[in-house]
Amino acid sequence: MLNVGTTPIRTVHPRPSAAVQLACFPHAGGSADAFTALAGALSADVETLTVQYPGRRERAAHPCATDIAALAAEAAGHLASRLDRPLYLLGHSMGALVAFETARLLERAGAVAGVFVSAARPPGDDWAEPDLDAMDDAAVVAELRRLGGVPEALLAEADVVEEILRLLRADHRALRGYTCPPGATLRAPVTVLLAGADSKNSAEQVRGWARHTTGGCDTVLLSGGHFAVLAPGSEAGVVLADRLRPAPAGLVRAIYLAGLGGGTPRLTTDLTALEDLARPVLTPDTLGYLVGDAGAGETGRANRAAYNRRPLLPRMLRGADRRDLSVTVLGRRLPAPVLLAPVAAQTLVHPEGELASIRGAADAGVPFVLSTNASYTLEEAAAAAGPQPRWFQLYLPNERALAESLVRRAERAGYSAIVLTVDAPTFGYRPTDLDRGYLPFLHGAGIANFTADPVFRAGLPDDPDDRAVLQHWARVFANPGLNWEDLPWLRSVTSLPILLKGILHPADARLALDQGAVDGLIVSNHGGRQLDGSVAALDALPAVRAAVGDAVPILTDSGIRTGSDVLKALALGADAVLLGRPYLYGLALDGRAGVAHVLRCLLADLDLAMALSGCTRIADVTADLLAPT
Ligand SMILES: Cc1cc2nc3c(=O)[nH]c(=O)nc-3n(C[C@H](O)[C@H](O)[C@H](O)COP(=O)(O)O)c2cc1C
The missing domain is CATH 3.40.50.1820 (Alpha/Beta hydrolase fold, catalytic domain)
Structure with missing residues (x-):
């Protein structure tokens, strides 16, 4: 002392x-x-x-x-x-x-x-x-x-x-x-x-x-x-x-100080440049699966265009020297309005897959959403997690006993919300995967939650070979008939909050609320990977917010790459956002440290964007922060 x-x-x-x-x-x-x-x-x-x-x-x-x-x-x-x-x-x-x-x-x-x-x-x-x-x-x-x-x-x-x-x-x-x-x-x-x-x-x-x-x-x-x-x-x-996590913008100061000794960051701080850097370290199959959009890529481009089309109109002289990025979503305080989006089969990108992503997210203080189609089981992922909340993304299998088993396991493993993805009752038309004839799950990637599940295993023949396991997976996974009647059932089997991921139409948002079964919405088009030609998620957001008012939290994803993008999404009514591909590029390039780097950069950028637009709290980020269009 x-x-x-x-x-x-x-x-x-x-x-x-x-x-x-x-x-x-x-x-x-x-x-x-x-x-x-x-x-x-x-x-x-x-x-x-x-x-x-x-x-x-x-x-x-x-x-x-x-x-x-x-x-x-x-x-x-x-x-x-x-x-x-x-x-x-x-x-x-x-x-x-x-x-x-x-x-x-x-x-x-x-x-x-x-x-x-x-x-x-x-x-x-x-x-x-x-x-x-x-x-x-x-x-x-x-x-x-x-x-x-x-x-x-x-x-x-x-x-x-x-x-x-x-x-x-x-x-x-x-x-x-x-x-x-x-x-x-x-x-x-x-x-x-x-x-x-x-x-x-x-x-x-x-x-x-x-x-x-x-x-x-x-x-x-x-x-x-x-x-x-x-x-x-x-x-x-x-x-x-x-x-007591240091202010995210402290990263910038740390980088400049390290620069005095000749140091530079291991990875670029330009999150829009990561895709090009990651390309050479990924196999062609993985690259196609990760980067590929559905159809002609119109929705993928629309997602970015929507952010580019909405300039910020910042306020000055507001003394925003200290910023609080925290938000409360579903009763839990999050250090920043950012979560990791559920992304399937991450061992394709790095051997430690989701475990590295989850640890990198914990390093940066960001919660994660684990995909049903993770490469590690939801129990393994929970064991790797930090104190941040973790949510489980559910692709509702067509067998309810299996669906219930997945949900129960998520409850037992400490996941605090179920994210039901509704925009993928079937895989989108993805030429990059189709041209290579490549669907990772049929190669055994991303099915750990199934192969570890007692209900799934009970449906297998004795001594199943890989082929039998994959056939059984294909039988139970596809659920093209997913519909509104599934929601009351899901509500009846869990008391966890349920969010619907993939809502774009305000009428669907209202229907979801009318059912009384839903605690939150995620306005998303799956990063442009499902229905090509559909509306940019950011463009859909204001009408969804208007349709539900403040009744439930609304999150959004698809195309978010910078701190300013996060501000724009919040200004248009989102309570928080999910980040997709960029953290996968970080994972590919530098494992856990790469994911933490990507998140720290995004949060530093967001923190500075708040400082530069006169916002000290997330509640300050309102629609008048956007230029009239
Ligand atoms: C390779 C890949 C796999 C994905 N897997 C899932 C998944 O298993 N479940 C899900 O709900 N969304 C999945 N998504 C969609 C993401 O959760 C998210 O909506 C999307 O990536 C956001 O767009 P962005 O990549 O432009 O940030 C996946 C996205 C990618 C790129």
Whole structure:
């Protein structure tokens, strides 16, 4: 540790070039060491600072503070010089009040990136804390045991207990004497971390934090008790690692800095150039399958043309120095409005196939949608996944028992939504594949979810050879009769949200909603691979949005290649987008790192596009960001 002395701020792992900083404020009776486990769970992009209140450890010679305001003033005085990089504050229990007051002071000088409050009621509410000075030592120790924050071995040592009680009583006096100034509010967003088994705080009791910020407030539920955030291996580490992800545009700064030493990115940052780079590393069959559009390629070209036809009309002078790209879709917060589209048979492109894509997506903090026709099973894919949500794309087989089995497996493996693809009841007319007589699935690629499925296997003859397996797959896979009556059935077998992928017509969007079976729509033409001559997905989007209003989230894909494209899709009514081929090119060229690179570039481009058009939040991206056409 550095800086040990009279200053309150400790640097757990000095990382002066880290993109973000997190300052942690301990609970009553606690010390800066409380956050050691949590700091270890954060990435090299985060510099963790801990606050040592006076009166303890190496600051034992300093009298304990008598009020929260004094603790906050001291911390703010030392943190104010650190506002040049994004600074987040995290306070646990009483530390939440200190963090809150510190953030209020810091916001007089600059911006605090965000505040995390753990196991703590809102500042204006009654904390119902007992008067520890009126309780005898045994009663206070019993309370400590009940909350579980101090290891039993320490509670057996009389001098340790004496010290803990001294600090706890002093801190409690400060806590009980705290009064929240009327109307005290932060500009920074507040994230409430609440453990389900915290005997001191309930969801109801922490709800009021929302009144204390104008920057947005959300609650993340953790397992464990009052001290869950501090426990080794805590889920809080995952939550924070996700939330403290450096701003995507930091990639640009990192590239230029590396350039000073002669370094350049391994892959181009121009996502429109990736296809040409990937061509030489793919077999002709794979190249045809991956790149090929249906028919004469009109829809494929229309997808790009639709984006090109809609110029942005950016706003200036809006102070968009800090951007929040996060969105909430189906009740889950996503770090950015981007997901990986389901793409079949990815081992054709790279031996690690979907597993590399999923890991690359996790590296970039992007959720993925796994294809029914993946090369690895949905269970294997789930095991490779990070904390981001994962969705399962379903091609509804023509046997309902098999369909139900796939859905149940997806539920068990932690997929949080079913994406029913409706624009491919049969394969489109794809000359690139037809001319080579090549359909990957008939070569055994992309059928792992079937061959691992008990219902599918039950339909095979004894000792099946490859041919028998493929014949059975071909029998159950094609479902040209897919229709609206399948939807209530699907609804009846799963409680997971269902999104329809491939909706273009507003009447279909309305029908989907009228059925009451659908939780979201994906406006897509399969990247121009199904019905050639059909409308560009972007052109279909506004009417679909108009048809359903805000009733359900709408996502879109097909032709998205740049950050500006994402802005345009959002401006026309999408809540989020899916990226298709570009990440496959990244996968082909550099495996997991290639996928992460593609996503990081897209997010950096989006982040900068927001900065350059005056948007600080995704909600700022509205239709008036587009030039009238
Ligand atoms: C090679 C390839 C395979 C695909 N496989 C699937 C699939 O299994 N399921 C599905 O719903 N969509 C599939 N898609 C469509 C994508 O999910 C997505 O809609 C499309 O790629 C988006 O367009 P873009 O490639 O222009 O970004 C596939 C697309 C490609 C290029």
